[in-house]
Amino acid sequence: MAKAKETKPAPGRFAYEGLERAIHEKARLGIMSSLMTRPEGLSFNELKELCDLTDGNLNRHLEVLSEAGLVTVRKQEGTGRGRTLCKISSQGRTRFKEYLEELERVIADAAAASAAGQRLSAT
């Protein structure tokens, strides 16, 4: 007789397709999070400090985010030295929220796995 089967997770169950690559990279995740906290934008130097990045790295990651339509980067000319203002775009906000929903699934999966592991070790 066939023995009782465990419920088998669906193919691709752990592919986490919702983790958009442009956002998921660690430094860019930090940049997006910083910009979420400041809808009015952050200067290049503020971002650099908050995310602990070099000029070169921050530039490179802002380029990726900006090409993906997630942020806007604008040189502000004015009194004194120019200042670069970085802002999350409205599309960026929406996509970051979708990204976070997938991240919550990752955590929920791990929590479920951890609970199952505890049940196993208790038997």
Add this chain to the structure above:
Amino acid sequence: MAKAKETKPAPGRFAYEGLERAIHEKARLGIMSSLMTRPEGLSFNELKELCDLTDGNLNRHLEVLSEAGLVTVRKQEGTGRGRTLCKISSQGRTRFKEYLEELERVIADAAAASAAGQRLSAT
């Protein structure tokens, strides 16, 4: 008179140093999550299907995880064709949990930012 200052976040506040690179990559995050759900291990083919990866990609990512001490990969010879068994290591379990704690901080930061944004738009 100096106007009331916003509390300024500390330098590196959004660097998320706890997001270990070996784990954070999207495919490897899926592999680690799958293996967490199955302490007794998963076969190469099961992992491939769950994470929706090609042979080449899965091989490459398992190599990274195994070199980092996060998983073990063992060829099982036996009756019939060989089978490759992949398991999360005990160190891998601990480090994955630490990784998840940092991930929870990312989500908490975004939730706080989102709540602050709603307060702003309500005024």
